[in-house]
Amino acid sequence: MKLLQSPAVRVGLSISIATGLYGVSFGALGVTSGLDFWQTMALSLLLFSGGSQFAFIGVVAGGGSGVAAMGAATLLGMRNGIYGMQLNALLQPRGWRKYAAAHVTIDESTATSTGQTDPDEQKRGFWTAGIGIFVLWNIFTAVGALAGSALGDPKQWGLDGAAVAAFLGLLWPRLKGREPVAIAVVCALATVLAVPFVPAGVPILIAAFVAAAIGWFSHGRSDEGLEPDVDPYAEHHQHPRQDPHSEEAGR
């Protein structure tokens, strides 16, 4: 197969497997958070963005309202708009492809694409990772959701601990350097302080606004926090990240 000789396709396939597999944990945590099987599947099929999906079920599991869950998921999805802008400039999809490309625009497909330099490879990387992750993520969400509903008492299996670990796992790759760590600590503190005083779910939104204020008033890297959960080029050490603003900013 000629396609398999493309480095971007190979990276796209391996990232698809690595990311798709952890759909199992989303599926299992989805049904134990209080959602039913189809609600969990709807998130993977329609929302399709790991962080936002985990945020939605994380708020619901903590007793938060549907509005708060929607708020947290939506705020976490903002970065996908930034990715869309980058990818639109890079791949220039036309017609219906634009709408399809938008749906599979996530951390990993963006990182796979922007890690390549040749325009054809960028395209192949994006579509391989985007479609591959979409298919596997949904299959494994279903597997996890079915297994999760058969488990009985989720606490006995430590699934609430699994949720904590999943969020830390999503946060971890973004903590490169002192500044993101400081942002994380400040937001975690704001959350803990807010918990006793406001309804469940709201502390998370308060932390989001604290983080937005930090972003507005401080000047740091403009791609801070925009790292994929699974780095497609991890074995190639650090790849230079695509920064669409660097030329304009004259850096």
Added chain:
Amino acid sequence: MNLWMWLLLACLLGYGWKLLGYLVPASLLRNPRMSRIAGTMTIGLLASLTIVNAVASGQALALDARIGALAAAGIALWLRAPFLVVVLAGAGAAAGLRLLGWS
């Protein structure tokens, strides 16, 4: 039904963000500040979700087996374990501590 409504709205808004990047002219969106806020907000939200799931029980704060899960996940990540192993470490720690009698 109510939860379905918020869930579908979340899906719609999530897709809206993604599509916005493709439809709005780049000149309007090419703003380092927007990109930076998207990033700091991602860090802040994930940090907040981590801590809420670790220590909050409704409107109360509680130190229970979930703290053990947080520590175990931290150690697994420090050792560069892949995501699924990190999640399993969290589940194992919480389940194990409960077996030992710590709720």
